[in-house]
Amino acid sequence: MSVRDIQLDDKGRLRHFLTVEGLSRQILTDILDTAESFATVGEQAVKKVPLLRGKTITNLFFESSTRTRTTFELAAKRLSADVLNINVATSSTSKGESMLDMLRNLEAMHCDMFVVRHNRSGAAHFIARHVAPHISVINGGDGCHAHPTQAMLDMFTIRRHKGEFNKLKVAIVGDILHSRVARSQIHALSILGAHEIRVIGPKTLIPRDASTFGVHVVHDLRAGLSDVDAVLMLRLQRERMEGAFLPSEHEYFQLYGLNEDTLAHAKPDAIVLHPGPINRGVEIDSRVADGARSVILEQVTNGIAVRMAVMAMVLGRGNADEGEVRRPGAER
Amino acid sequence: MKRIVIAGGHVVDPANSTDEVRDVFVSDGKILAIGSAPAGFEADLVIDAQRLVVCPGLIDLRVRPREPGQEHKGTIASECAAAVSGGITTLCCPPDTDPINDTPAVTDLILHRANEAGTARIVTLGAMTRELRGEKLAEMGALQRAGCVGVSNAQRPIADLTVLRRAFEYAASLGLRVFIHAEDPALAKGCINESAVSARLGLTGVPEIAETIAVSRDLLLIQHTGVSAHFCGLSTARAVQMVARAQYDGLPVTADVAVHHLHLTEMDAADFNTQCHVRPPLRTTRDRDALRSSVQRGTLAAVCSDHQPHDPDAKEVPFSESEPGISGVETLLPLLLRVQTDLRMTLRDALARVTSGPAQILGLSSGTLGVGRDADICIFDPNESWMLDPNQLKSRGRNTPFSGWEMRGRVRWTLVGGKVVYGKA
Numbered sequence: 001m002s003v004r005d006i007q008l009d010d011k012g013r014l015r016h017f018l019t020v021e022g023l024s025r026q027i028l029t030d031i032l033d034t035a036e037s038f039a040t041v042g043e044q045a046v047k048k049v050p051l052l053r054g055k056t057i058t059n060l061f062f063e064s065s066t067r068t069r070t071t072f073e074l075a076a077k078r079l080s081a082d083v084l085n086i087n088v089a090t091s092s093t094s095k096g097e098s099m100l101d102m103l104r105n106l107e108a109m110h111c112d113m114f115v116v117r118h119n120r121s122g123a124a125h126f127i128a129r130h131v132a133p134h135i136s137v138i139n140g141g142d143g144c145h146a147h148p149t150q151a152m153l154d155m156f157t158i159r160r161h162k163g164e165f166n167k168l169k170v171a172i173v174g175d176i177l178h179s180r181v182a183r184s185q186i187h188a189l190s191i192l193g194a195h196e197i198r199v200i201g202p203k204t205l206i207p208r209d210a211s212t213f214g215v216h217v218v219h220d221l222r223a224g225l226s227d228v229d230a231v232l233m234l235r236l237q238r239e240r241m242e243g244a245f246l247p248s249e250h251e252y253f254q255l256y257g258l259n260e261d262t263l264a265h266a267k268p269d270a271i272v273l274h275p276g277p278i279n280r281g282v283e284i285d286s287r288v289a290d291g292a293r294s295v296i297l298e299q300v301t302n303g304i305a306v307r308m309a310v311m312a313m314v315l316g317r318g319n320a321d322e323g324e325v326r327r328p329g330a331e332r
Numbered sequence: 333m334k335r336i337v338i339a340g341g342h343v344v345d346p347a348n349s350t351d352e353v354r355d356v357f358v359s360d361g362k363i364l365a366i367g368s369a370p371a372g373f374e375a376d377l378v379i380d381a382q383r384l385v386v387c388p389g390l391i392d393l394r395v396r397p398r399e400p401g402q403e404h405k406g407t408i409a410s411e412c413a414a415a416v417s418g419g420i421t422t423l424c425c426p427p428d429t430d431p432i433n434d435t436p437a438v439t440d441l442i443l444h445r446a447n448e449a450g451t452a453r454i455v456t457l458g459a460m461t462r463e464l465r466g467e468k469l470a471e472m473g474a475l476q477r478a479g480c481v482g483v484s485n486a487q488r489p490i491a492d493l494t495v496l497r498r499a500f501e502y503a504a505s506l507g508l509r510v511f512i513h514a515e516d517p518a519l520a521k522g523c524i525n526e527s528a529v530s531a532r533l534g535l536t537g538v539p540e541i542a543e544t545i546a547v548s549r550d551l552l553l554i555q556h557t558g559v560s561a562h563f564c565g566l567s568t569a570r571a572v573q574m575v576a577r578a579q580y581d582g583l584p585v586t587a588d589v590a591v592h593h594l595h596l597t598e599m600d601a602a603d604f605n606t607q608c609h610v611r612p613p614l615r616t617t618r619d620r621d622a623l624r625s626s627v628q629r630g631t632l633a634a635v636c637s638d639h640q641p642h643d644p645d646a647k648e649v650p651f652s653e654s655e656p657g658i659s660g661v662e663t664l665l666p667l668l669l670r671v672q673t674d675l676r677m678t679l680r681d682a683l684a685r686v687t688s689g690p691a692q693i694l695g696l697s698s699g700t701l702g703v704g705r706d707a708d709i710c711i712f713d714p715n716e717s718w719m720l721d722p723n724q725l726k727s728r729g730r731n732t733p734f735s736g737w738e739m740r741g742r743v744r745w746t747l748v749g750g751k752v753v754y755g756k757a
Contacts (some may be wrong), residue, residue, distance in 0.1 A: 006603075021532070100648055120650035121534040122604035130648075143652070145534030180534055207531030208539075 006128055013317050016128045016137040017310050019146040020187040028155070028191055034309035035156050035302070041078055042304060051312050052081035055112045060127075061140070062088040062118040067276055067300065068140050068150070072115045075307035081315075084111070100130060107132050113315055114138070121145035121180075136314045138307075144178050150275050151184030153306040155192060157299050158230050161271050165192040171224050171266075172197070172215075173256060174234030174283055175205040175245075181275045182234055190214050200224035201256060204245045221256050225265040233258055233274040236283045249282045259285035263293070271295045334376045334750065335359045337369070341381025341711060345388060346684035347691075347700035356386055358707040361750035365703060377752070379745055381711055387683050388699050389421025389708035389746060391690040393588050393636035394564060395661060397423075397454075398728075400441060401430025406641040406728040408445040411661065412452040414727035415639075416754040418662040419710035419743040423452055423639075424694060426511070427459040428486035434459035434470040436478035443479055451753045453708070455694060457484040457511055460499045466490035469502055476506055481694045482562070484511035487611060489546065491517055497553055504559035509695070511562045514546035514571065515612065523652045525598040525613045533604065535652055538613050540568045547571045551578050554585060562693055563587035565638055567612035569622030576631040586693050587631065589623050590638035591667045592658055592733070596620070600733060606647040606654035607733035610638075628675050633689040635671075637664040641729020659729030663720065665712065666739035673740070679714070707750040716742040 007023075009015040014027060041047055057076040059069055069085065076083045088102070106114070113136045116124045121143030128137040141147040155165075162168055170189055176182045176199050189197050190213070197215045199206060210217050218224035225231060240246050258272065272284075272294045280286045289296060338356040343366065345351075350366070357364040357373055364370055397411035398404075415423050425442060427433035433442065439456050446454035458475030460483040462468045472483050483503050490496040503510050519542035524530045526537025547563065551574060554561045566572050566587050575587045592610060597617050601608035608614055626632045640657025647654050664686065672682035691699025698708050720737050722730040745755030 098645065098648075118650065120652055122652075123650040125604045126650045143534050143650075144536075177531075183532070183534060207528075208526065209528035209531050212528040213531070 006125065009317065014310075014314050015317065017148055017314060018124045018128055018137065018139045020148045020151055020184045020191065021146070023191065025191050025193065028152070028188060031152050031306065031309050031313065032156050032159055034313060035152075035305040038308040038312075039302070039305040041308070042301070048078055048080055050080045052076070052079040052315055055081040055315055056084065056110065057081045057113045057115065057311065058084040058086060058106055058111045059115045059140075060086050060088060060106075060117070062116070062123070063141070065117055065140070067303075068117065071300065071303040072140060072307050075304050075311060078304070079308055079311055081311070099127070103127060103131060107135060111135060113311065115140045117141045119143055138310060138314065141180055143180065144183070145180050146184050147180040148184050149303070149307050149310055150181050151188040152310070153299055153303040154185055154232060154273055154275070155188050156302050156306050157273060157295050158271070160302075161295065162229055165189065165194045168194050168230065169196040169228045170194050170198070170230045170232060171200055171228045172232045172234065173200045173221065173224070173258065175236055175240060176201055176210065176234070177205045177207055178237060178240070179234050185232055186213050186215055198224050198228070202246070205240070221262055222265050225262060228266045229270055231258065231263065231266055231270060231272045233272065233284050235275060235277065236279055253282055257281075257283055257285060258288050260287055260291070263288055273299055276300070335374065336377045336379060336747070336750065337373070337375040338379045338381045338386050338709065338711065341384050341386035343386045343701065344679050344683055345701040346680050347388070347688040348702055349680070350701065351678075351680050356701065356709070358709075358747070358750045361707055363701055363703050363705050363707050366701060379711065383713070384711050384744060385679070385714050386709060386711050388687040388701050389710045389748065390419045390665065390686040391422045391424070391694065391696065391699050392420045392639065392661060392664060392686070393424050393634050393690045393693065394590070395423035395425060395637060395639040396428075396641075397425065398641060399429070399445060400438070405643050405646070408442065408454065409449040410728045411639065411641060412446060412449045412454070414725065415452045415661040416746040416748065417726050417743060419665050419712055419746055420661055421452055421708035421710065421746060421748045422455060422696065422698060423661070424455050424457060424481070426484055426486040427457050428464060428488065432459050432463050433457070434462050434464070434475070436474050439475060439478040439480055451748065453748060455479070455481045455696070457482045459483065460485045460503065460510065461490060461495065464488045466492060466495055469499055472503060472506055472508055476508055481696070482509040482511050484564070485513070487513045487515070489513060489515050489517045497557060500553055500557040500559040504557050509560040509562055509693070511564050512550055513564050514543050514550055514566070516542045516546045519545065523609060523613065523656070524601055525615045527598060527616065529598045529602050533602065540570065540615070543568050543612060544570045544574065547574050551583065551585070555583055560584040565590045565593070565612060565636075566623070566632070567593055567615050567619060569619045572622055572626045572631055576626065579631065586633050588634035588636050588690070588693070589627060589632045591635050591660065591664055592638070593620065594624050594627065594635070594671050595667060596733060601651075604651045605733065606649070606651055607658070607731055609651060609654050609656045610658060611656040624671060624675060627671065627685060628677055628681070633685065634693055635664070635668055635685040636690070637661050639727070641727050642731045644730070647731050657731065658733065659725060659727045659731045661727060662725055663732065663734055663739065665743065666741040667734070669714065669741040707747055709747040710743060711745040711755070712741055712743045714741050716740070718742055
């Protein structure tokens with residue numbers, strides 16, 4: 001069974017959302033369009049739609065996270081689902097219970113969906129392969145492999161500002177090697193037909209075979225930013241100084257930090273994205289992070305709509321045999 | 333002692349270039365004659381081997397029965413029984429047991445348990461350094477006297493080159509062959525081949541240079557110290573190329589490959605399939621093809637199962653947390669026959685890689701059907717096809733990536749020292 005097959009049902013609909021890789025442009029566009037219809041829910045007085053009433057969604061976080069977990073929780077609650085948050089770092093696996101035993105127990109409590117975050121690549125696939133057939137799995141980030149909802153909220157944000165993807169030049173800057181966000185962004189951008197994708201960073205932080213992903217590898221920040229429409233910054237993990245990937249944060253900021261000078265090489269209306277949390281003064285200067293071209297906080301808001309869209313598409317599938325999720329926008 | 337005649341079989345004995353239908357006569361645990369019956373020979377048992385191949389029992393260069401130390405994964409008794417059902421009559425165990433085989437007591441224990449089990453023969457490799465730590469030399473002389481046929485540091489590469497050099501020198505003075513897992517420890521911290529596949533999966537890769545740098549360095553040390561050396565389980569095209577070159581230059585080096593490296597590539601692990609987590613990792617198609625042609629040419633004189641049985645939990649975890657290895661003794665022969673078919677090798681050449689080839693590497697007198705030798709014999713149907721179902725495996729380890737594969741070649745009888753240890757006696 002290939003990586004692709006497992007996340008689609010026999011009608012080609014999204015059954016799990018584990019990775020962007022291998023999905024069709026149609027499915028990605030559906031996610032973005034559905035998210036668009038959910039985007040206004042948060043602005044209403046009653047921030048809820050009853051789409052997933054009676055469903056139970058479990059946030060299974062084996063790795064700590066505030067933003068991702070919170071936005072998943074909010075997304076589920078706005079869809080009227082019941083939400084269970086399990087922080088596994090402090091839970092049963094530390095008592096020696098195996099991951100599979102824990103899954104069996106949660107299944108016995110009749111959960112409908114697991115949102116999984118884990119520090120091991122492939123963990124979400126592993127869980128998807130082992131859960132009962134009625135349960136869906138959404139990958140909230142696995143190791144260095146994938147973070148598909150993050151990539152989709154980035155695409156959503158870019159599309160809202162820039163329209164269609166086919167004319168866009170996009171730069172992804174930083175630690176590509178260890179970034180699940182970058183991997184998912186690259187797949188999403190190429191599936192959605194971005195004109196050019198550049199990855200920018202030192203050789204130590206870019207996979208050797210990166211060009212096979214259909215990206216241009218650039219080691220000079222200024223050259224790489226030249227004429228781009230969107231700059232996708234990545235968070236630099238502090239532990240990268242350990243494995244001889246980088247000499248120091250200071251040098252990294254000198255060479256790859258985004259500040260107003262370096263951003264000047266991009267198009268004048270270029271937007272700046274960052275998945276958070278930000279290391280100010282390491283990968284990005286505060287004046288850029290808080291500046292007019294930054295859409296970093298919008299990303300957080302958009303994250304809720306995109307996660308609602310994914311949950312609704314995945315769980316809304318079985319409910320009705322109409323196949324499509326009814327979008328609240330369509331009723332208005 | 334029983335007298336046995338194996339009648340009408342196609343005898344393939346690579347060491348003696350035999351490849352024809354002959355009768356094989358066994359008496360007192362030895363091969364008594366091939367061809368016509370010695371005067372007055374009366375058989376207690378007649379094995380009808382018509383349409384079957386009769387060859388020397390297979391010698392598997394690398395098998396971890398998991399005993400002592402990890403009996404929940406396998407025992408000497410369980411894995412030897414599995415091995416003989418796959419036609420293997422001798423298996424060679426690396427020293428990374430628990431406790432480490434760095435003292436004669438551990439060697440004695442392993443050999444004693446094998447004797448008790450009474451199926452396959454076991455030969456052992458002793459530790460090259462104490463507790464395999466790569467710091468102090470193990471008592472290689474004592475291990476040799478206890479029966480170890482060579483020394484190795486198993487998959488714990490020695491980082492200190494002075495220790496490595498001394499270990500080679502010391503082994504050379506005892507006439508012991510060193511068995512090397514060529515891997516630079518600092519470069520080999522991943523769990524899959526480093527390539528576009530590892531980049532895509534977000535898994536830390538083991539680059540090709542982890543192996544090639546170690547091989548090139550070790551070749552210099554082999555030349556420098558004059559030790560006889562064997563490279564275990566090569567996985568890359570360039571490493572085999574270097575070994576071929578060294579052999580051409582007259583260096584006393586041999587090498588083997590694990591049979592799964594002749595069939596699988598990194599792509600088979602590309603859906604996080606933990607059954608394909610092996611060490612060294614599965615490499616590219618180019619590497620696999622180079623390994624195959626090196627088996628054909630003989631640069632790789634042995635093909636082994638690299639048998640590593642696991643309990644289910646070892647593989648039921650995310651990829652990088654899973655334990656490497658495949659339960660392989662029962663698929664060694666059919667997977668070798670598949671390579672033979674694919675490359676149009678003669679059966680004799682293919683079987684040499686699991687009989688005379690490994691026998692020579694281990695310095696054993698077995699691996700042949702020569703008159704007077706131990707009657708370690710494998711009798712198999714070369715045409716029988718069967719589907720691999722992991723639940724049917726006799727090994728305690730059901731971990732195999734070959735589930736559902738069509739296998740050709742089924743062992744019918746296995747004899748060790750003239751005793752039927754597998755088949756209907």
